[in-house]
Amino acid sequence: MLVRRTGPSDSLTLEGRVLAPGQGVDEALRITVSDGIITAIEPGGVDGLVLAPAFVDPHVHLRTPGREDEETIASGTAAAAAGGYCAILAMPNTEPVVDSAAVLGALVERARDEAVVPTGFMAAISKGQLGDELTEMAELAEAGAAAFTDDGRPVESAGLMRRALQYSGVTDRRIALHCEEPSLSRGGHVHEGVISAELGIGPYPSTAESIMVERDLSLARAEERPIHLMHLSARESVSALEQANEAGVAATGEVTPHHLVLTDEAVRALDTNTKMNPPLRAAGDREALRDALRRGAITCIATDHAPHARHEKDAPFEEAPFGVTGLETAFAALHTHLVLPGLLSLETLLERMSAGPARAFGLAEPRIEIGARANLVALDLEAEWTVTEDGFRSLSANSWLIGETLRGRVVKTVADGRLVFEHA
DSSP states (O other): OOBOOOOOOOOEEEEEEEEEGGGTEEEEEEEEEETTEEEEEEEOOOOSOEEEEOEEEEEEOOOTTTOTTTOOHHHHHHHHHHTTEEEEEEOSOSSSOSOSHHHHHHHHHHHHHHOSSOEEEOBOSBGGGOSSSBOOHHHHHHTTOOOEEOTTSOOOOHHHHHHHHHHHHHHTOOEEEOOOOHHHHTTOOEETTHHHHHHTOOEEOTHHHHHHHHHHHHHHHHHTOOEEEOSOOOHHHHHHHHHHHHTTOOEEEEEOHHHHHOOGGGGGGOOGGGOOSSOOOOHHHHHHHHHHHHHTSSOEEOOOBOOOOHHHHSSOTTTSOSOBOOTTTHHHHHIIIIITTTSSOHHHHHHHHTHHHHHHTTOOOOOOSTTSBOOEEEEEEEEEEEOOGGGOSSSOOOOTTTTOEEEEEEEEEEETTEEEEEOO
16 A cells, blocks of 8 residues: 555664653663564663654645656655655645546555655545545455545535445545535635635635535434545634544545644735635634644644645736645744743643554554554654745745754655655
């Protein structure tokens, strides 16, 4: 399900404060990796680094095939490595859409040559992501689909959504959902509220998300099938997810760094790098997301890494596409804006970026234990650095953090037993 380019595993020794929240580990240790396997964990000194299980991102746009000017498998996975990730899942809204075994198979083979970190590919729920007809889900699962989603578009038809849930039982793959009611969001570019009214920009109400969240949770409950809710942004969505979990629905949810840090106040400057779908919402929505993350109602942090060409973002706000990059800045942004001010513990941040996403999609959780494949990230929590356009490994620089100084940096990433990133 996850593939990477072929090559030898590495041997190395890492030393520092080992922090593995899911394993109850927080102590100074020396970790020995031999041919990609953790072979020794011994008492060690602290050289200023925190060593943790590497991160997993379940929501990445690699733009391949079709828009290799924006991102490739090679560049996108290099960006993931620089961000501390040992595994990512790529979205299928490409050109052409990943809706057949032929397209998926070509991507898997390409990843065997190019992917720096293990990469899985989601396949579309509907053919062409048009919402009219289901893809051959069983065939796609057999060909290696990691999950199914029409991300970028909602599944508008409740009947089609119900059939997709039924077929997901045959494939044993999770369905991940972009929840949006188009009749409510159409023409909307920013959250419906004071800011949209003041700027005179088309409003995108939070109910456009929460109504579809409630519908999909209801269908999942009726079909007794698990679902994953992507890029949640509204307090009503969080409430619906919690109520469904209490009722026994096996649903998980994710939240992005930009929705955890920013509100629609950031849109005042009309910087198109603050335009994303779903849009930045009000302070109350942001607090609901933070609280849900702290309590475990939301178990995953996902970047929704969405690269765009410069000329596309250099446009009037209403004309620019939705989406921002995030792989290389996620940890530092959240450490700076949430951990350092005391709004989120470092342990919770690390768990929600690693084990939480892995569990949601049935992937192996990165663990620091003898005999495990090494999936580790080394973090310098004191390092300060400024986000600049020329500092990205991604081919695109449409980041909401350009020019901001962050504290906390990934200095090494070991993914599937290979040292894939080392900060110079």
